Amino acid sequence: MHIVVCIKQVPDSAQIRVHPVTNTIMRQGVPAIVNPYDLFALEEALRLKDEYGARVTVLTMGPPMAEAALRKAISYGADDAVLVTDRAFAGSDTLATSCALASAITQIHKDMPIDLVFTGKQTIDGDTAQVGPGIAKRLNMQLLTYVTKVRSVDLEKHEVVVERRSEGGVQLLNTSTPSLITVLEGTNEMRFATMANMFRASRYPVKVWNREQAGIEDVATVGLKGSPTVVSKVFAPTPRAVKAEIIQCESNDPKDLSVTLLAKVFAKYPKLEKEIAKSA
């Protein structure tokens, strides 16, 4: 079995700060990490490798520094790694990104036929959840999103059974391979990197492909040109005109503060009092 896992290197959003005056993102010193959602996809692939035997190829598109994310994946146990990087990809939206990745997957498929493609649910920087479905549609693969578990793989029948989170419940789905699976977070726990794999990761020659090597002939299908959407404005949320009325009283006793608060709130919002009485 051959599994491709698409991953992305992202800035750790917990550490992103916005410049208070210019409203621009301050990227300096923000560490780059593997998109946390992608680790669930990688672990699910590695579990299938343990159970059925598989070759796991990790794929990413990004700047040259994204190679670090691929090495991280190798250290967890992935077998191969491909970095697709080209200036022509700059400014890609989700449609253009899915075009580039789908094309790269087709190239990988030529070397060794692919049974499954895994992606994370979404990325923490883009938060779109659109690239997985985009790749599946471009490659005409069956699409299974928000999968919580791959129950079984039948390599002879080319079938896979998965549990998929849907609104209000879990769907148990059977489909044929090759298919693309986006994995929901919290479904498994990433294993520790072994010493042997860490050594391997440090020496592993990552395959680096430019646009042509990734099989993309038409430059207008990727980057800004291949992106139907444009960002027309970036701005900070407006502060509310009026700040909170801070409740104060002479005693500053919690009890007095609470009573004063309720009196003020209910005087201004009499309906709310009824709502609470109803709810309680």
Added chain:
Amino acid sequence: MSEVPAAKKPLGKKRIELDDRLKAYKGIWVFIEHERGKIHPVSLELLGEGRKLADNLGVELAGVVMGVPNETTRSFCNEAFFHGADLCYLMEDELLTDYRNEPFTKGLTDLVNKYQPEIMLLGATTLGRDLAGSVATTLKTGLTADCTELNVDVEARSLLATRPTFGGSLLCTIQTLNYRPQMATVRPRVMPMPEKDTSRTGRIIEDKLGMFEKDIITKVLEFIPDAMQDKPQLPFADIIVSGGRGMKKPENFKLIWDLAEVLGAEVGATRPVVQAGWVDLERQVGQSGKTVRPKLYIAVGISGAIQHRVGMDASDVIIAINSDANAPIFDFAHYGIVGNAMTILPALTEAFKAHLATARKAG
């Protein structure tokens, strides 16, 4: 929300004269999502928002209803009319029983190609994101995910789709210029629910899916419904009491639960608290959690980081308790108490209890 002067950039400079093929795309569509006999509330919220956009552009608002052939499915068209739609596209087929990507993608893509809407909106739910991403790629058009605000540039007939970016630290407005339809998914509970007007009617245009079960590769073997009773329904709660890192210790969260019990409220939390394992993931409010719009939101020990704010900003009344008088939460809460949450919470719980007892006697 409007932009901050420092970030002001020229808008619409890239305006492109639409070619005649794209000019033929007219009207606004809302995909009506439903499951087990009920419309997802986000679809009705979108009809309310879609109505405004349609009136601005001077076009019709349509609902798209896809499902099994029966009365319930047809009744969703009426629901759509009651909430603002002028017409509905109805596609009934046994193959549309459970949601599956393949038949729904084909059905919706065919409808778009045939009737050509200029804007199409879906809820940013698991179903909506799965379907929107597939349809947009098939149509090779632009799709903006998880929007929190919609507008139109009437002159350019362009959808201005605004969404949080960089983990919610900033907002960005995204446009799809020379592609149609312009697609967006919108976060549930961000837009207000429109008033229901049962006197409204509309026309129904029916169409066929034109697929056979044997064409569809993915099969649903089983559906295991969630045990609804023990799942918190945070997005629809009228009152929420939320705690953040300022609660200091997991044990202190009991004070939050105590107040919630007196108020008949749901308990919410910030991401750090959920990540620390103090509270269930289902209760996380904010950018990577749930969006809520209760009538009363009590934020305790929550600094008010933008990631949390985007999930609860639309609450009718916000009361904040925080020991730091400079915490950003006081910039957008309606009332605040500066002080130690561990002493104020029990007092507040008692005050509510006493107030409710008096109100009951009086009522």
